[in-house]
Amino acid sequence: MPHFDRNNYPVEQSLGHLIALINQLKDRILERHLSDHELTAAQFKVVLLMNRRFASTPAELCRALSLDSGAMTRMLDRLETKGLLRRERSSTDRRQVQLVLTDRGQALGERVPEIAADSMNELTECLSAAEVSEFQRILTKMLSAADALPQPRGDA
Amino acid sequence: MPHFDRNNYPVEQSLGHLIALINQLKDRILERHLSDHELTAAQFKVVLLMNRRFASTPAELCRALSLDSGAMTRMLDRLETKGLLRRERSSTDRRQVQLVLTDRGQALGERVPEIAADSMNELTECLSAAEVSEFQRILTKMLSAADALPQPRGDA
DNA sequence: ACCCATTATTTGCCTAGGCAGTTATCCTCC
DNA sequence: GGAGGATAACTGCCTAGGCAAATAATGGGT
Numbered sequence: 001m002p003h004f005d006r007n008n009y010p011v012e013q014s015l016g017h018l019i020a021l022i023n024q025l026k027d028r029i030l031e032r033h034l035s036d037h038e039l040t041a042a043q044f045k046v047v048l049l050m051n052r053r054f055a056s057t058p059a060e061l062c063r064a065l066s067l068d069s070g071a072m073t074r075m076l077d078r079l080e081t082k083g084l085l086r087r088e089r090s091s092t093d094r095r096q097v098q099l100v101l102t103d104r105g106q107a108l109g110e111r112v113p114e115i116a117a118d119s120m121n122e123l124t125e126c127l128s129a130a131e132v133s134e135f136q137r138i139l140t141k142m143l144s145a146a147d148a149l150p151q152p153r154g155d156a
Numbered sequence: 157m158p159h160f161d162r163n164n165y166p167v168e169q170s171l172g173h174l175i176a177l178i179n180q181l182k183d184r185i186l187e188r189h190l191s192d193h194e195l196t197a198a199q200f201k202v203v204l205l206m207n208r209r210f211a212s213t214p215a216e217l218c219r220a221l222s223l224d225s226g227a228m229t230r231m232l233d234r235l236e237t238k239g240l241l242r243r244e245r246s247s248t249d250r251r252q253v254q255l256v257l258t259d260r261g262q263a264l265g266e267r268v269p270e271i272a273a274d275s276m277n278e279l280t281e282c283l284s285a286a287e288v289s290e291f292q293r294i295l296t297k298m299l300s301a302a303d304a305l306p307q308p309r310g311d312a
Numbered sequence: 313a314c315c316c317a318t319t320a321t322t323t324g325c326c327t328a329g330g331c332a333g334t335t336a337t338c339c340t341c342c
Numbered sequence: 343g344g345a346g347g348a349t350a351a352c353t354g355c356c357t358a359g360g361c362a363a364a365t366a367a368t369g370g371g372t
Contacts, residue, residue: 002277003288009269011208012308015276015288016182017201017221018295023179024222025304026172042358045173052167059320065173066180071359073322078357095320095367113165120171121158126301131294132159132171138283138291139174145282148181152168198328215350227329229352234327251337251350 030119037108037115043079044112050085050101051109057096063150084108186275193264193271199235200268206241206257207265213252219306240264 004015030041039047045065049055055064058072065072076099079085084105090096101109124132143149160171186197195203201221205211211220214228221228232255235241240261246252257265280288299305 002273003280003283003285004273004276006270006273009273011204011210011269013296013305014272015280015292015295016186016272018292018299019179019182021222021299021304022295023175025299025302026175029302030172040357048167054167057320058322062320066177068360069321070323070361075358093320093368097321113167114162116170116172117158117160117162117165120160123298123302124159124171126297127159127294129159131297134290135294136171136174138287139171139178140169141282141287142279143174143177143181146181146185146279148177149169196327213350214352218350223328224330225351226331226353231328249338249350253351 026119026123029122030116033115033119033122037111038082039108039112042075043082043084044115046075046079047084047101047105047109048112048116050099051106051112056099057090058099059096061099066148066150079105182275182279185278186272189271189275189278193267194238195264195268198231199238199240200271202231202235203240203257203261203265204268204272206255207262207268212255213246214255215252217255222304222306235261 004010027041030044034041034044046061049061049064055061058069058076061067062069062072076085076087080087083102085102086100088098088100090098124135127135140149160166183197186200190197190200202217205217205220211217214225214232217223218225218228232241232243236243239258241258242256244254244256246254280291283291296305
């Protein structure tokens with residue numbers, strides 16, 4: 001049943017390494033497409049989710065991105081310093097911080113989905129449509145099996 | 157020809173996010189399997205490559221792992237502090253540093269391929285053999301197209 | 313009304329990687 | 343054999359994420 005042999009693990013181009021490389025490649029392509037906009041790949045995700053109303057608090061961003069809350073605090077610090085968003089204490093639940101894109105953040109947010117699409121198209125340029133959907137299917141299968149897919153938001 | 161639409165990019169469970177998640181999941185599984193051995197997933201890669209004689213200098217490790225040389229210097233600092241390896245200035249090329257696993261590093265290195273295999277087996281548990289090889293094929297195809305596969309070492 | 317578990321955010325401390333610049337060494341070409 | 347380009351390693355400075363602990367606020371059960 002196991003796919004890899006404990007006594008003869010293929011070091012070069014092992015599955016783990018391939019996954020690390022594809023993740024690296026994806027980020028490199030994204031960073032290149034984003035470089036004109038002074039956004040990093042990590043920052044881009046936040047702006048994208050906020051622009052599309054998938055998240056408006058730090059906790060929602062953490063859940064959507066499967067990311068640590070401490071890391072998110074500092075990410076938002078950087079975005080706030082860059083003048084892309086504001087923090088406003090929520091009035092209904094005073095534990096929460098409501099995040100609001102500034103005009104500049106909003107303007108950037110409009111462009112960001114196109115950049116994402118262009119980048120992913122570049123990454124998958126060499127694949128057929130069937131290969132792309134097979135790839136997505138396999139990824140989703142592994143992630144569901146490990147319960148590693150974030151739940152979609154109920155509201156919005 | 158493009159697979160993703162610029163004007164309607166699917167935010168949730170987009171391909172980019174799936175790739176980030178699978179990379180995260182792979183590292184989490186690996187870290188869990190490594191936790192008894194006081195090794196992180198990143199450190200494990202270095203020990204593995206050295207144990208299998210795929211690299212014996214910082215520059216070789218950088219190439220094999222597609223990793224920055226500054227980052228590697230600091231990684232080796234940590235491994236040296238942990239007493240897993242030693243640095244020795246090369247006598248034939250005095251620019252180079254020869255890396256040598258200590259006894260403890262070597263002992264750990266023996267176990268590491270099994271841990272890698274177990275981890276990757278856990279990750280791919282839910283897949284058929286055909287799915288695993290299709291997955292690897294697609295990954296390799298994308299990486300070759302982007303010229304992002306490190307060259308195998310000539311010697312060794 | 314009060315205790316208690318849960319949630320939200322922040323902070324400190326750690327590992328980790330990228331980029332630019334520095335120094336030392338090697339190697340090639342003239 | 344000396345100049346100049348390439349390579350190896352390192353350093354400083356940055357972004358980025360994980361873990362643990364602190365603080366604040368919420369909400370449910372009694």
